[in-house]
Amino acid sequence: MQAFLRQLTSPRLINPHILAPQRPFGTSSLLRLRFQGHQPIHHRWLSTPSRPLLRHYVRPKPHPPRQFLGFLDRIPHNTVFYGIIGLNCLVFGMWFRRSRNSHLQKQERDISAITWMQANFTNSLKNLKSGRLWTLVTACFSHRDWAHILFNGFTFFFMAQPVLSMLGSRQFIFLYLGGGLVSCITSMTYAKWMGKIDYASHGASGAIYSIIALLACVAPTMTFQLYGIIPIPAWLAVTGLFSYDLYSTVSNKSGTTDTVGHVGGMLAGVGYFLFRRFRVF
Numbered sequence: 001m002q003a004f005l006r007q008l009t010s011p012r013l014i015n016p017h018i019l020a021p022q023r024p025f026g027t028s029s030l031l032r033l034r035f036q037g038h039q040p041i042h043h044r045w046l047s048t049p050s051r052p053l054l055r056h057y058v059r060p061k062p063h064p065p066r067q068f069l070g071f072l073d074r075i076p077h078n079t080v081f082y083g084i085i086g087l088n089c090l091v092f093g094m095w096f097r098r099s100r101n102s103h104l105q106k107q108e109r110d111i112s113a114i115t116w117m118q119a120n121f122t123n124s125l126k127n128l129k130s131g132r133l134w135t136l137v138t139a140c141f142s143h144r145d146w147a148h149i150l151f152n153g154f155t156f157f158f159m160a161q162p163v164l165s166m167l168g169s170r171q172f173i174f175l176y177l178g179g180g181l182v183s184c185i186t187s188m189t190y191a192k193w194m195g196k197i198d199y200a201s202h203g204a205s206g207a208i209y210s211i212i213a214l215l216a217c218v219a220p221t222m223t224f225q226l227y228g229i230i231p232i233p234a235w236l237a238v239t240g241l242f243s244y245d246l247y248s249t250v251s252n253k254s255g256t257t258d259t260v261g262h263v264g265g266m267l268a269g270v271g272y273f274l275f276r277r278f279r280v281f
Contacts, residue, residue, distance in 0.1 A: 067170070069170060070170065072169050072170035072173055073168050073169050073170045074169075075169040076169070077164050077165065077168075077169060079169075080164060080169045080172060080173060081160060081161060081164055084141075084156070084160075084176065085153065085156065085157070087141045088141050088142075088143060088149060088152070088153065088204055089149070089153075090141075091121060091138070091141045091142050091143065092142075092143045092144075092149045094117065094121075095117055095121070095142070095143065095144045098113035098114055098116070098117050099113075099114065099144070118200060119132065119135075120132065120134070120135060120138060121135065121138045121139060121141075121142040121202060122135060122139055122142065122200040122201065122202045123135055123136060123139035123184040123187060123188065123200065123201050123202060124188070124191075124198070124199060124200035124201070125188050125191065125192060125197055125199075126197070126198060126200070127200075128188065136180075136181055136184050136185075137177060137180070137181070139180070139184055139201065139202045139203070140176070140177065140180030140181075140183075140184070140203075140204050140206070140207050141204060142202035142203060142204075143202070143203055143204070144202065148203055152203065152204050152205055152208055154228075155208050155212070156204065156208050156211070158225075159208065159211055159212050159215060160172075160208075160211055162215065163175070163211050163214060163215050166218070175207075175210060175211060175214065175269070175272055176207045176210070176211065177207070178210070178268060178272065179206055179207040179208075179209065179210025179211065179265045179268040179269060179272075180204065180206050180207035180210075180265070181268075182206070182210070182264050182265065182267065182268035182271075183205070183206020183207065183209070183210075183258075183261040183262070183264040183265040183268065184201070184206065184261070184264075185264070186206075186260055186261060186263065186264025186267075187199075187201050187206075187258050187260055187261040187264065190249070190260045194253065201258040201261055203258070203261075205258070205261060205262055205265065206258075206261045206262060206264055206265030206268070207265060208265070209241070209262050209265030209266045209269065210265045210266065210268040210269035210272065211269065212237075212238060212241075212266070212269065213238055213265070213266040213267075213268075213269025213270050213273075214269040214270075214272055214273050215234060216234035216235050216237065216238040217269070217270060217273035218273065219234060220233065220234055220235035221233055221234065221235070222234040224237040238266065241262070241266070242263065242266050245259040245260070245262040245263050245266075246259075246263055249263060
């Protein structure tokens with residue numbers, strides 16, 4: 001009997017924690033299980049991560065600044081391209097119709113139709129002094145004769161598409177209107193300097209020349225087809241056009257072609273390239 005009691009009270013058979021009073025299963029139970037050699041149950045959603053959460057925090061990127069007239073970039077390229085061609089054709093149709101009506105009404109000495117077109121679709125110091133500031137823009141879409149619109153339309157059709165794809169709709173519109181605006185201001189400044197107060201000009205040549213000049217600055221070795229036939233490097237073509245128009249401006253001061261406006265348009269294209277090259281805007 002004594003041997004049985006000694007065997008029963010042996011440390012190998014008695015665990016003092018089993019004899020301890022029982023408590024509701026909780027934190028003490030987890031400690032008791034750990035003491036008995038059992039691993040506690042860890043819940044991942046309650047456990048502390050091995051690495052700080054802040055190390056994995058990714059700061060959201062700041063929103064890009066809102067661009068001036070940024071909605072223009074949502075306009076499809078084809079809409080801009082054919083829209084400019086359509087506006088030039090529309091204004092040409094207005095010139096053609098009013099010129100025909102004026103010719104029919106010439107016997108009655110009614111030239112109000114042509115006078116209205118000259119007052120709203122030509123660039124001159126007279127229009128500017130009269131407060132018709134919109135003529136600085138409308139003159140860039142104005143052509144009066146067939147040769148003028150066909151030559152400018154042919155050049156725009158083949159030169160504008162690569163520049164439009166490169167710049168996007170918004171910047172291309174800025175280039176076209178900006179080149180035309182610089183061309184008009186250059187033409188008016190030269191006319192005032194020469195004393196030609198009543199001199200008026202119109203046409204998209206200045207705007208188109210700015211596009212050609214930019215394309216030559218970006219890809220100087222690109223091949224241009226002069227008159228659609230003669231291959232010539234872009235840099236040589238623009239240099240030749242600039243030299244020819246500058247010489248014509250100085251030598252033929254009574255000419256009907258606004259060559260100084262062409263020079264202003266090319267300078268606008270080069271200036272746009274330099275501003276974008278050095279990230280001014």
